[in-house]
């Protein structure tokens with residue numbers, strides 16, 4: 001039985017009838033009393049025949065140990081026997097070790113839980129603690145040939161050659177770094193100019209010369225769950241319940257200009273979200289920034305929802321025109337349709353023009369921000385004191401905050417300076433929401449908080465505390481984008497870069 005994305009929920013509050021929770025570490029679903037076939041409306045599950053796939057699995061083979069591939073049934077028996085006899089199988093390291101479930105972050109010291117990953121690689125390759133400290137090819141960002149590298153004995157980044165990556169060693173042009181450049185720099189820190197990090201000043205200045213002030217940084221919080229919260233929504237359909245919006249003025253002044261949140265149980269926030277975003281962004285034609293594709297994807301999905309909604313809002317035409325103005329989408333003929341004020345992707349800017357080895361090549365904002373923090377004198381000077389907060393600058397931090405702080409000789413990740421995020425949301429709920437959704441892990445906390453706010457059995461105090469935490473967290477998301485732009489602009493002005 002699979003969720004049928006074509007079906008619409010015919011009742012409100014269906015999601016709230018199935019509460020995910022953990023009991024003794026195991027996921028459990030608590031079903032609300034009175035939940036029966038007759039009370040849940042249109043069925044959202046559909047039967048899908050998978051006989052073909054099952055036959056394929058049963059008729060296939062499985063690797064059991066290096067060089068031992070057995071028919072499915074024999075392989076299952078061999079694995080079951082090994083498990084019952086507590087026999088360790090010979091490890092078969094591959095790219096899968098990157099997501100090994102039995103992995104400690106560092107070489108385990110006596111008395112700490114064992115680390116299967118460290119045991120496997122030590123047994124197979126004779127590695128000692130100092131080998132692990134040099135990193136593994138598993139860290140290579142966006143590289144699909146890890147299993148091949150491991151098979152040929154290339155295990156550490158420093159052992160990777162240009163031919164392994166298919167990298168031709170060409171210098172970066174105005175278009176900036178390719179993924180190959182970034183992978184190469186993870187293995188060999190020989191970027192042009194040397195130094196702590198690489199910044200492609202010419203490329204950045206060329207790209208940023210087209211930006212118009214005031215610059216707008218936006219970030220959305222969304223939820224896309226299997227069981228809809230409100231009537232009319234489909235399984236996994238997008239719910240956009242919050243945005244944050246910072247601006248950078250031409251004179252360098254920054255302001256958390258606007259924000260919006262709707263977590264009221266049973267209220268579909270989507271149309272209100274687009275309307276509020278339109279109000280926030282239509283006062284000028286300044287460049288709008290997002291980090292990665294998410295904001296573009298969300299707006300396109302909301303556009304499609306509104307266009308097929310039988311009870312369309314009265315301002316539908318204006319809302320659709322606004323979305324089309326600031327997004328890129330695919331037309332019916334698959335051609336790209338680019339809005340006149342299409343949002344700029346800062347993640348792409350980071351990918352092309354900024355590389356810090358601390359990020360291991362990643363362009364996730366949660367990785368880039370700490371790297372910027374540790375290396376930018378601009379951020380140290382601008383945020384090292386109690387400089388951010390209060391009316392006119394922040395909507396949620398009434399008291400000034402010093403976002404640049406040092407602890408134990410290291411710059412603290414600003415996200416760790418927020419009070420324990422969502423202290424009112426239990427770890428169990430976060431885990432339940434994040435299970436199987438690794439691509440959404442970074443937004444998992446907000447998504448879990450939204451899910452919980454849809455359950456009505458919560459005091460106004462708890463509701464207020466979670467909403468406040470969401471607002472602060474999202475404000476920091478757009479402030480982090482501001483910090484990235486400020487750092488790169490300061491590097492663009494610097495004579496030393």
Ligand code: SF4
Pocket residue numbers: 091092093094096097098099100101102116117118120121
């Ligand atoms: S490290 Fe983990 S994934 Fe890799 S072989 Fe060992 S148990 Fe399997």
